[in-house]
Amino acid sequence: MRFLFYDRVTAIEKGKRIVGVKSLSSSEAFLEKHFTRVALIPGVLLIEAMAQLLGWLVCYSHDFRRVAIMTLLDGVRVPAALRPGVRLDIDGTLVTNTERDSLGVATVSLDGEVIAMTPQGSRHAAAVARINRVLLTALGDQVSLRPQLPLILDERSEPEPDIAVCRRDARDYASEHPGPADTLLVIEVADTSLDYDRRRKARAYATAGIPAFWIVNLPDRCLEWFADPDPASGRFLREERVAESGTVTLPGGATIPVTDLLPPV
Helix, strand or coil: CCCCCCCEEEEEECCCEEEEEEECCCCCHHHCCCCCCCCCEECCHHHHHHHHHHHHHHHHHCCCCCCCCCCCCCCCECCCEECCCCEEEEEEEEEEECCCCEEEEEEEEECCEEEEECCCCHHHHHHHHHHHHHHHHHHHHHEEEECCCCCCCCCCCCCCCCEEEEECCCCCCCCCCCCHHHEEEEEEEECCCHHHHHHHHHHHHHHHCCCEEEEEECCCCEEEEEEEEECCCCEEEEEEEEECCCEEECCCCCEEEHHHHCCCC
């Protein structure tokens, strides 16, 4: 049996990035003799989806003079299981790509929410830690800072943004995760995921009515901010790119230098 865990490639850039989609159906070949009473698709198969697309990117980048074989897997997070009837978006990026070996990172998303991912790079992790520290200093206990914790957008979407700045809650949202009405600002750090954050994540946050969204753009060392969401169109009506030398205004009116949000060069 030929086993492909993606339906088609929708975008590819040699040596850099690949994007594909997979629609899960109850007619999947591997469901014929397994999970027959309740159709469940093991989440571990998403690793196969990410590996296959990254492997195709490696082969394409070397003009099909190389065969890609996955030899190392480290720290991948996947859901326990999925049900048929959903469409998955798969996004892979090559971090290194030589004649000897390649290293890639990838995500799988459902309705704009990342449900499977390879580990964060060190620059991404450093930026998240730095932003959290800067905001804690600037905002103190006026708000609730939630680094990489759940945020309810709607009944089907519960992403974990890099930083969510929420209204202060005396119980730290112990009863329920915060939603759009509780949220003042969402921040995502983009290293290899810049295009995805601009398109899919911005649309998801605008549709939910999140009032402000920032992308800390690591490749270009700047900040992209979005405001005035229009849920009907899934767009933010205002957006601006702020250089590393500029400043940005936080909820409440305080300003901070963009350079303070970026990891050291």
